[in-house]
Amino acid sequence: MIIKLLVLLVLCFCNVSTADDNKKTYIVHMSKHQKPTTTFGEDVDHAHWFDASLKSVSKSAEMIYTYQNVIHGFSTKLTQEEAESLENLPGILAVLPELKYELHTTRTPEFLGLDQNTNLFPQSSGDSDVIIGILDTGVWPESKSFDDTGMGPIPSAWNGACETGTNFTTQSCNKKLIGARFFAKGYEATLGPIDESKESRSPRDDDGHGTHTSTTTGGSVVAGANLLGYAAGSARGMAPKARVAVYKVCWLGGCFSSDILAAMEKAITDNVNVLSLSLGGGTADYYRDSVAIGAFAAMEKGILVSCSAGNAGPTSYSLSNVSPWITTVGAGTLDRDFPASVSLGNGKNYSGVSLYRGPILPNQMLPFVYAGNASNSTSGALCMPGTLVPSLVKGKIVLCDRGVNARVQKGSVVKEAGGAGMVLTNTAANGEELVADAHLLPATTVGQKAGDEIRKYVISDANPTATIVFEGTKLGITPSPVVASFSSRGPNSITPEILKPDMLAPGVNILAGWTGAVGPTGLPDDSRRVGYNIISGTSMSCPHVSGLAALLKAAHPEWSPAVIKSALMTTAYTSYKDGKMIQDLATGNPSTPFDHGAGHVDPVSAVNPGLVYDISADDYFDFLCALNYTASQIQLVTKRNTTCDASKKYFVGNLNYPSFAVVVPSDSTVVKHTRTVTNVGPASSTYKVSTFSDNKSVQMSVVPETLTFSQVNEKKSYTVTFTMGRMAVNSNAFGRIEWSDGKHVVGSPVAVSW
Template sequence: MAIKISLLSSLLLLCFNHALLFSSVASVENRKSYIVYMGGRPEGDERSAASRHLSLLQDSIGSTFPPDYLLYNYKRSFDGFVAYLSEDEAQIISGLPDVVSVFPDEALELETTGSWDFLGFPEDVQRNSLESDIIVGIIDSGIWPESQSFIDTGYGPPPSKWKGSCQVTADDPNFACNKDTNGHGTHVASTAAGGLVRDVSFQGFARGTARGGVPSARIASYKVCWRDGCWPSDILAAFDDAIADGVDIISVSISSSALNYFGDSISIGSFGAMQNGILTSTSAGNTGPNAGTTRKFAPWFLSVAASTTNRKFITKGISINTIELGNNQYPLIYAGDAPNLAAGFTGSTSRTCSEPNSLDANLVRGRIVLCDWSRISGVVPRLAGAVGMVIANDTWLDNPSSYQLPASHVNAENGRRIFQYILSSGGPNVLTPDILKPDISAPGVTILAAGAGSTFPYILNSGTSMAAPHATAIAAYVKTFHPTWSPAAIRSALMSTATPMSSGTNRDAEFAYGAGNLNPLGALTPGLVYDAEANDYVSFLCGQGLDTHTLRLITRDDSACTEANNGTVWDLNYPSFAVSTPSREIPSRVLRRVVTNVGSADSTYRALITAPPNLSIHVHPETLSFTSLGQKLEFTVVVGGILERSVSSGALVWDDGVHKVRSPIVAYYAAWVANNAQDGGASTI
């Protein structure tokens, strides 16, 4: 149910008030709300959806099924509904031939302007006039329209392609349903497409100009998050409307509980968006840093991890320090994520920084260590090579101690904030291990952007929530210059031009940061792209075991899973390469790819391989010669070798002397995911 709000020429606002309709926490006659996904948009009149869905419920469960237990009807971009069901009724519905999946509607969590300059994307960067026609759909906690970042002076009417509407409620026309009480959606929206606002700061910190990546673009805000969480049923409704409304890019900074590709609202919604030529940019999540913690693993959207910038704020805790760190900057690591496995320690022990030799020197050296204990001297981190220590504990706060290295003692609450600062959900993809996730990194730490309300109109936030709108903005920026590019081509442009990052500062390598850090200007001229259309994902899904009947429900066409259309994951035309192995020996794996020339008509690219000694990587052919724009050429990558550590990384670069089209190549020990999760330890802060 969309509640209409007033129209601003730069802001297009819709809201989905789950709280007004129902609450999944409460039960009704031992029922709770379930989402029933029935595939792509059906043929026929949208108005018949409600009666058709009710008939399905009454025919399968019983004619006495109450009509008011049917809560939502999806009908614009895909087919499905939300209803109050018992567990047994949900099981019955899931077995019906016209149903793809049934899953509970359970609350999810939300996952922040110097970052653009840090990325080499200055205020006076080249712009295309088409930018004002780009509509960025933000699915989040709403927006605070009164923010200076959303002033619409100089904007004309919405683009003619906009098919949506902005609404007011009958009882309160003053943006009542859209007020963003926690500021999250406002922060995300202004980071992506907020206007230029001079001389802003957060209580004097980070003073400068606040701006979004595409400040002339339009923002369509879809409110799906409330005080009790973000509901999958509302998220699906927002996708359903956003696709039909005519948005160009969708940004979602909300957590996911995905266990399969069509048992999750973001995965379902983004698949429908992809079918309609719309890229979805989504946060990788904040549940890391252990391996396999991201639930954003569908290959048809862009998954964004959070990276730091050159901005740092210092808050002093309690300690007596006679040693100083100076003005240098050092990376942080949580002690529970750095156990000395070779000595038999796990994260549950290493987190305290108290047991001799419990920290892995290879991970701790040159870093500041966050420890979960109060009465420690710092000798264990010092001997492991740490340059500093932060102690997070409420005990002994009033009794400062001296330490054997620079240290600060903070309370548990501030410790939690520091821990959140460190976190970003990591790959690999636990559902399809040979697809690398996350895809890319973007600034997500201490980001200044608009807030909700006049007390703190601009605030600092951190997390992958803040990283996703950076990638969203550059995807929109690329689309202004290349409006016909597919979602996959735009994603490829962002990934293949990303700035490489060093595995020396993160043991999880590409599983922490994907292809590298966002490179806005490079993404505009990638040279080659790894393109993919809906049919490529169809072949991938067939290879994942989907049957023809279910496939046709999803695609709403005559697609079929046949022997010829049963693609392996290694054939999906993805801009990165991943190979999992059940043992230290990597079986020779052949991965096929196709690149499309979007650079110079006559160009020759040569393959440049970087790999550690234990990793064997060969490319066939080693040279690609193009004679026209849009031309496609195929090649294979053969990966083999012996793993000397859990993760080994290499890269393939196609180089024509002008463009360097880079793809990470990662081989890893499959059991590492389970071991890492077990040995990483559980944080108590």
């Protein structure tokens, strides 16, 4: 399966043809509090109640999964009429159609400062007791990153299992990879049986994505890791002593919500501490979003859930996984690059990037041709399969435009037609963002500006020539990080009053473990096999944060998921050492909180954040009340049979979030937000506030301006009054609120939207 790393694949209703086109999969949410009793007053077993309800509308229907933790209910296949009949029965909260999700698809520890600050994190067995659960395409257990040498016994709290299946045995797991499960019933109910000639019906990863994400979170230290000689050095996950448990939910046809819920259900009972999901789709109300619903249940059990923001940037409102109880992670770059420059016959040179390793081009200029002039198709410039005319490209370097098909596939098309090499140019959709690929022939990718100049040359010159020079691995690239163009952006389309993404982490050209089933490009004709691969996407940034959360959980076992997220957010940085704001690669301008959230993670600071913002399940309940959700909608998310207090005034902006998103109402120019901070620093400390706004139309006043603490875990509240001038609709302003005691800086981004 070719990983679509830079395309946000849209959440969709799965109207896929099945054996019975009149039926599709539904997830049935039931009210636990309405479960009937027997004549003896005993509760009916939930499975019997589920089955009886189902059989009352369809004698032939079978339950695919039953759920008790993430939701109370089951999944099944029904006709639309049967689904409507079921929804009208007593105790049924909702019957929702199956949703399909798709994947959002070294030097990182050094870049984050972990290599020089390991003493800040616990060296006892505590860090090895933390368990990270990864929902993805499975795992390649033979990866050196799962070496368990020196690891102690599996934590006693672990309730999981190492499931067997195609090419996977109980011996595939060890003291590092302590669990592996697979979930395919929902997938097979829609698309039919797994084709075991193409993928393993087991936890084994035949794709690579799952092995990459799981080794990023908690991979062991491996000396000499590299991809084809690039990025050579020691590879390690963010939490190399943590345990890893893998839940395979993604297959060739995608990731189905019934399987995702079943995996989250198991992960909760297995006792994981962190859940990492590098998948998603479009946006839906929280009570219709299976990942959001499952994450709420996990949060109540003390499990932090980290999700990728999506790869639909730089478009606004392009985020997925935006619920406030999920940690939503965008992607930034590292200070490492893989330059491969283009030299033209006119003497000009243009920089690009590539991970090609193989026979290089002759030490001379070669004929150069634009694919659009060497094709039998109107879309020939894109180097789509079967579009290039071999007689026009043989022995030449071919210029291809980026778009539609995979970057590496374009090179395969050029190679198949007899081309000697490829220059791939970005178009306006990708701008100057450069993502390196392990091409099958000598090839490099250049930005839009360079591409436009190269295209002018190759089209206008009577005898265009070119060559490509590969320069290996370069470190110390500045500026870094920058926000990746593909990283999805805010505002939050479901709840604008909650700022998303939450933070940035490395997500461009990331080296991590890989499957032995496919080559680094994932193409069928790529026969190369590598232990490590370099790929990009918010799929890669999410597991960085999952691993960092595991480190913080080990250092502070008592911290809640909200406190861990707060520590990562309030210590994140938004500017370089020279004081300039982190750059947005899509525009070349300073990024905003809609691009970078609270900023780029700084784990060394996060371990000692000074003050934190905690949020309880009750606080999230109030948040849902503030959204004016009905009692049934709230119960879908929380499983609570509790109604909102009619005498209480709820306000979305008062959720104790570590950031501020202010939506200016049409009838007022003054908005107040209240927050409560908890002292996790020195017992005696005094913090003073400072504010900043990039727009004179926004004034912020904080009361009180000083917070004095006398003990650890003491709480203090403050109120921010935002006074806004009149601005055009859809205008935005940004700012920052910081509390400091002289040692700690507790920062919160501010975004104001008219």
